Amino acid sequence: MRTNSGVIAATVVALFLGLLAVTQVRAQDVYSRSLQLETPSSLTTLIANLAERNNGLRDEIFDLRVRTESARAEAAAGNGTLTESQKQLTQLEVFAARTSVAGQGISVKIDGSFDDKALSDLINELRNAGAEAIAINTLRVGPRSWFGMQPDRSLTVDAAPLRGPWTVTAVGAPEVMYVAMTRTGGIIGQFELIYRSTRFSVSRETALVLPSLANPPRG
Amino acid sequence: MVLILPALLFGLLVSLQWRTQQERSELTVRYNAPLLDAANSLQNEQNTLKAQLADLRKQLDDIQKGAASQNTASRDLQARIEELRSAAGLTERSGDGVTITLDDARATTTQAANVDKSICHSTDLTDIVNVAWRGGAQAIAINGERVVGSTSVYCVGSTIMVNGTLMSPPFAVLVVGPQNDLLSAYDDPRELGDIKQRRDVYGLGFRVTRSSALTVPSYGGALNVRFGTPR
Numbered sequence: 001m002r003t004n005s006g007v008i009a010a011t012v013v014a015l016f017l018g019l020l021a022v023t024q025v026r027a028q029d030v031y032s033r034s035l036q037l038e039t040p041s042s043l044t045t046l047i048a049n050l051a052e053r054n055n056g057l058r059d060e061i062f063d064l065r066v067r068t069e070s071a072r073a074e075a076a077a078g079n080g081t082l083t084e085s086q087k088q089l090t091q092l093e094v095f096a097a098r099t100s101v102a103g104q105g106i107s108v109k110i111d112g113s114f115d116d117k118a119l120s121d122l123i124n125e126l127r128n129a130g131a132e133a134i135a136i137n138t139l140r141v142g143p144r145s146w147f148g149m150q151p152d153r154s155l156t157v158d159a160a161p162l163r164g165p166w167t168v169t170a171v172g173a174p175e176v177m178y179v180a181m182t183r184t185g186g187i188i189g190q191f192e193l194i195y196r197s198t199r200f201s202v203s204r205e206t207a208l209v210l211p212s213l214a215n216p217p218r219g
Numbered sequence: 220m221v222l223i224l225p226a227l228l229f230g231l232l233v234s235l236q237w238r239t240q241q242e243r244s245e246l247t248v249r250y251n252a253p254l255l256d257a258a259n260s261l262q263n264e265q266n267t268l269k270a271q272l273a274d275l276r277k278q279l280d281d282i283q284k285g286a287a288s289q290n291t292a293s294r295d296l297q298a299r300i301e302e303l304r305s306a307a308g309l310t311e312r313s314g315d316g317v318t319i320t321l322d323d324a325r326a327t328t329t330q331a332a333n334v335d336k337s338i339c340h341s342t343d344l345t346d347i348v349n350v351a352w353r354g355g356a357q358a359i360a361i362n363g364e365r366v367v368g369s370t371s372v373y374c375v376g377s378t379i380m381v382n383g384t385l386m387s388p389p390f391a392v393l394v395v396g397p398q399n400d401l402l403s404a405y406d407d408p409r410e411l412g413d414i415k416q417r418r419d420v421y422g423l424g425f426r427v428t429r430s431s432a433l434t435v436p437s438y439g440g441a442l443n444v445r446f447g448t449p450r
Contacts, residue, residue: 035378035385036255042376043254046385049373050261053383053440057268060441064275071279075286080293085283089296091444092303095368099449117346124345128371132447143308143368146352171447209450216306219357 097142097213101133103171111165112198116147125187129180131170135210142213174204269439308367308438312358314395322389322424337421341374354404356396358435365438
């Protein structure tokens with residue numbers, strides 16, 4: 001009788017143990033993508049990013065209000081909206097990569113082995129840092145540009161081969177982009193750890209000239 | 220005596236479980252609550268600003284279209300602007316194409332070491348977009364955010380931002396373009412090898428389907444052309 005009680009008690013305890021162990025493991029393993037579980041550091045970065053985006057939107061709204069009033073006055077005078085339309089055309093030509101572009105920015109030089117995924121990540125990082133126009137060597141990156149790799153390891157941009165060394169140039173706020181690239185733990189630091197024999201250098205540029213998109217897509 | 224060791228283990232696990240829950244809860248409330256409020260407030264503000272921007276763009280567009288009849292130069296400029304607006308992603312685009320869904324693995328059995336392989340990453344989205352452009356896509360949107368020349372897919376912690384908008388899985392990537400070419404691009408075994416492997420081994424949600432009559436919204440963010448001038 002005593003033996004049976006002992007076995008039952010041990011079984012019950014073992015079951016509890018199993019249950020608790022599973023619960024504990026799941027509490028640590030189950031991954032939630034809720035914003036509520038972000039660390040304070042991640043939330044602070046998110047907030048800075050959101051605030052910066054909102055500032056950009058506010059600036060553009062202010063500018064557009066002025067331009068709308070100006071266009072309204074121009075149209076009321078019966079002169080069409082030539083001044084405003086020309087401004088808009090200029091802005092769109094830069095945004096759609098349909099014109100060569102001049103301005104300040106940065107350049108990223110890559111000498112050594114590199115691949116299409118890393119190139120795509122670099123372009124993504126530059127765009128996030130506010131790049132207005134980007135080119136790789138002599139090829140402009142457009143809104144629909146894609147990156148690939150040939151069997152001989154040369155990179156391709158929109159199917160056009162580009163042999164290294166590569167220079168990625170970006171027009172935009174030089175300091176913002178420079179810091180975004182070179183900060184501790186940033187993309188260049190990560191590249192340096194992954195592509196150990198490749199040399200990366202980032203520099204601020206005062207007068208870049210980027211070509212227009214070579215073959216704008218149709219449709 | 221037989222029960223001493225299990226009893227000790229039992230006590231340890233109860234204590235560990237209780238502490239895990241308690242610490243997580245306290246930390247979340249103390250440090251994250253105000254930051255979370257600020258992030259949500261900024262995202263709401265962004266939605267309002269984008270609506271204002273869309274309204275202003277429409278007003279300006281209406282004025283320009285109305286004035287285009289006033290002289291030939293205005294008409295020519297307006298036609299060129301319309302073409303560029305479409306090329307830049309500032310107009311809605313409809314048509315057939317494919318839909319790609321990407322989601323975290325839903326099974327709860329994933330081991331801690333493999334959690335990273337069972338969830339979506341920003342690089343998965345950029346890879347999916349890259350294949351779409353390669354396959355001849357004409358327009359792409361990720362969870363309603365149009366992919367344009369300035370679009371970045373950014374990851375902070377486990378949260379993903381597209382065009383500066385917060386989003387989380389599941390992701391629906393709508394692609395307008397030639398269906399067969401797009402499906403071939405996604406079926407190509409040389410493409411998205413990592414995603415396909417994580418789908419097969421770790422249960423990552425990844426699916427490409429043929430879709431008809433898709434509508435991809437226009438880009439609603441700022442153009443932010445400040446430093447570049449045409450040359």
